[in-house]
Amino acid sequence: MHPTLSRQLRRLCGVESDSELSERLSSLQALDLSPQLREFTEGIQELLVRVNATYEQNDRDLDLRSRSLEQSSAELNAINQQIRTDIASRNRVLQYVRDAAIKLLDQSEEAFCVPFADDLEGFSSLLSSLIEQQEQRRLELFNQRFAMDQHAIVSITDTKGVIRYVNDKFCDISGYTREELIGHTHAIVNSKTHDAEFFKHLWQTISTGKVWHNEICNKSRSGKLYWVDSTIVPFLEDSGKPYQYISIRTDITERKRMAEKILASEQQYRNLVENVREVIFQMNHEGRMMFLNPAWEEITHFKLEETIGRSFMDFVHYDDLDQAAETFQKLCDCDITVYKGEFRFYTKNEQFCWFELTIQSEVDESTNNLRFTGTLNDVTERRRIAQLQSEFVSVVSHELRTPITSIRGALGILESGKAGTIADDPLKLIKIAHKNSQRLVALVNDILDMEKLTAGKMSLNKDLINLTTLVELAIESNTAYAQTYNTRFALTDKPVEAMVIADADRLMQVMNNLFSNAAKFSPADHAVDIAISVTDGDAKVSVRDYGPGIPLEFRSRIFSAFAQADSSDTRKQGGTGLGLKISKTLIEKMGGDIGFESELGAGSCFWFSLPLARQ
Numbered sequence: 001m002h003p004t005l006s007r008q009l010r011r012l013c014g015v016e017s018d019s020e021l022s023e024r025l026s027s028l029q030a031l032d033l034s035p036q037l038r039e040f041t042e043g044i045q046e047l048l049v050r051v052n053a054t055y056e057q058n059d060r061d062l063d064l065r066s067r068s069l070e071q072s073s074a075e076l077n078a079i080n081q082q083i084r085t086d087i088a089s090r091n092r093v094l095q096y097v098r099d100a101a102i103k104l105l106d107q108s109e110e111a112f113c114v115p116f117a118d119d120l121e122g123f124s125s126l127l128s129s130l131i132e133q134q135e136q137r138r139l140e141l142f143n144q145r146f147a148m149d150q151h152a153i154v155s156i157t158d159t160k161g162v163i164r165y166v167n168d169k170f171c172d173i174s175g176y177t178r179e180e181l182i183g184h185t186h187a188i189v190n191s192k193t194h195d196a197e198f199f200k201h202l203w204q205t206i207s208t209g210k211v212w213h214n215e216i217c218n219k220s221r222s223g224k225l226y227w228v229d230s231t232i233v234p235f236l237e238d239s240g241k242p243y244q245y246i247s248i249r250t251d252i253t254e255r256k257r258m259a260e261k262i263l264a265s266e267q268q269y270r271n272l273v274e275n276v277r278e279v280i281f282q283m284n285h286e287g288r289m290m291f292l293n294p295a296w297e298e299i300t301h302f303k304l305e306e307t308i309g310r311s312f313m314d315f316v317h318y319d320d321l322d323q324a325a326e327t328f329q330k331l332c333d334c335d336i337t338v339y340k341g342e343f344r345f346y347t348k349n350e351q352f353c354w355f356e357l358t359i360q361s362e363v364d365e366s367t368n369n370l371r372f373t374g375t376l377n378d379v380t381e382r383r384r385i386a387q388l389q390s391e392f393v394s395v396v397s398h399e400l401r402t403p404i405t406s407i408r409g410a411l412g413i414l415e416s417g418k419a420g421t422i423a424d425d426p427l428k429l430i431k432i433a434h435k436n437s438q439r440l441v442a443l444v445n446d447i448l449d450m451e452k453l454t455a456g457k458m459s460l461n462k463d464l465i466n467l468t469t470l471v472e473l474a475i476e477s478n479t480a481y482a483q484t485y486n487t488r489f490a491l492t493d494k495p496v497e498a499m500v501i502a503d504a505d506r507l508m509q510v511m512n513n514l515f516s517n518a519a520k521f522s523p524a525d526h527a528v529d530i531a532i533s534v535t536d537g538d539a540k541v542s543v544r545d546y547g548p549g550i551p552l553e554f555r556s557r558i559f560s561a562f563a564q565a566d567s568s569d570t571r572k573q574g575g576t577g578l579g580l581k582i583s584k585t586l587i588e589k590m591g592g593d594i595g596f597e598s599e600l601g602a603g604s605c606f607w608f609s610l611p612l613a614r615q
Contacts, residue, residue, distance in 0.1 A: 021048070043594065100335065147312050148510060149168065153170045156246050159244065163182055174188075175222050191217045193225070210234070215228070215252065216230050228249035228252060233246050269610065273293045275294075277298075280374075281375070284364075285332065289307055299378050300346070301347055332370060340356070341353055357376055360373060360374060366374055403535065404444060407437050408441055411437055435523050460502075464499060464500075465501075466499055467502075468495060468532055471490065472494075485519045485520060485522065485524070486525055487523075487527065489530055490529050492529045494531070500610040502592075507585075516579075517545075518606070522546060522603075528540075538609040538611055540607055543607070546602065546603035546605075550604055551600070
């Protein structure tokens with residue numbers, strides 16, 4: 001029986017136990033009761049069973065509610081504890097966010113409003129802006145690093161020099177892979193070019209937090225040396241001590257090679273300047289010597305140290321001072337920038353020498369003043385030879401020309417028979433002597449003409465002439481000469497007139513030379529073709545022979561004085577070797593041009609051209 005029901009029966013009915021209750025109910029049922037009372041008695045027994053069952057059910061329900069309340073209380077305590085933990089975590093997160101935001105604010109160049117200490121949303125918004133700013137910076141740094149990687153050789157090491165990062169350019173130039181470099185020091189590319197003191201200074205510099213810059217020679221994996229311009233930057237902690245180093249290098253191998261070439265070239269140039277026989281000098285805007293090579297001392301015997309700083313006018317011969325001063329003034333006034341002329345300079349032994357002065361002006365960029373650079377070529381010996389040549393020409397002109405002319409005339413009379421009949425054998429000798437005397441007269445005349453042209457003493461009497469008429473006259477004058485070589489002149493082409501400004505006598509001298517040369521080298525019974533053409537404002541005369549042609553080795557000097565080809569075919573034709581030189585000089589003095597084309601075995605074509613006269 002349920003304890004509660006048992007207590008109520010004991011208190012209300014005096015029933016102390018279940019057995020006593022059973023006895024009393026059995027006693028009632030044993031009585032002779034009416035059907036109604038018997039039914040009531042049986043109902044009481046059923047009622048007590050049900051009440052007992054209800055109490056038991058109630059106990060079970062109460063126990064269930066108690067356990068449910070205990071569980072709910074435990075869960076509520078757990079939830080409260082979780083809430084307290086979450087709040088503490090939130091506060092920590094908020095503090096972390098706040099600390100991070102403050103650190104980012106310290107690095108930010110923009111001004112931001114700091115939220116209240118417990119404003120998580122405000123700090124979240126601020127942090128988002130700062131992170132966006134940092135991301136922008138990161139992107140900029142990435143682009144900068146990318147750009148630097150494209151240009152520079154980059155590596156990062158720790159404070160012991162162990163490589164932690166290398167870019168692709170480092171791998172490319174060194175020949176090592178990234179895996180072979182990471183974890184090693186830069187000793188892997190040491191070329192042994194620099195001594196221990198060099199690297200000691202490097203480490204002393206960067207270990208104190210200072211930037212180091214210099215040029216280093218490294219060695220690649222293949223053994224090839226390469227030079228880099230290196231800058232090593234220490235990254236410092238808050239205490240000021242380095243925690244890593246970044247090295248940024250630029251490949252300067254080609255620049256070093258060029259510098260070495262330039263240095264060698266400068267040395268070669270210096271050796272050339274110091275050993276050349278020509279004086280090389282430089283003067284400032286006052287005309288004071290600033291530089292002289294050793295040739296000055298060798299020629300003038302003045303020491304370089306006693307010349308540097310002095311005016312060049314101190315060394316110019318007295319008779320040339322006015323001309324030298326006038327020339328220098330023109331250079332200073334920029335009336336001229338280049339000058340070439342000859343002056344006498346004193347030597348230390350109180351003599352003088354002739355210098356061919358070539359000088360030009362330029363602006364000194366360091367002072368913005370004029371300076372003058374030039375050369376002094378010792379032409380004393382050339383002057384002496386020129387004087388001897390002039391004296392020789394004078395002798396030829398006055399002492400040799402007259403008797404030779406007389407000899408030629410006498411031999412001509414003997415050859416003509418006007419002085420009487422001469423036997424055949426002596427006559428042959430007279431003819432040879434007469435021919436050689438004519439060649440000697442021609443040589444003397446050519447020498448005199450050459451001397452006049454060289455000295456600039458030959459004057460030209462220019463006039464308006466018809467070149468066609470003059471060519472026809474030259475052909476007529478040389479026809480007899482051509483017949484002696486069994487050839488003739490054929491005028492193959494000509495204009496009605498070709499008017500030029502020229503000296504008719506000197507132009508005739510040129511054509512006589514070209515025509516006679518063509519006749520001498522033309523095959524027998526083959527005409528020399530002469531043509532006159534007008535084109536591009538010039539009148540051109542061409543003289544073509546069909547002889548052996550001009551040897552290749554002789555063509556470059558055919559217009560030089562005393563130039564003759566060395567073949568027997570050329571030598572046997574005679575000639576002074578001055579005709580073409582004189583012809584070239586005369587044509588050029590008349591404003592024209594002269595030249596030739598030749599083919600071995602097919603002949604040569606000499607030509608000259610003159611500008612057509614303007615109306």
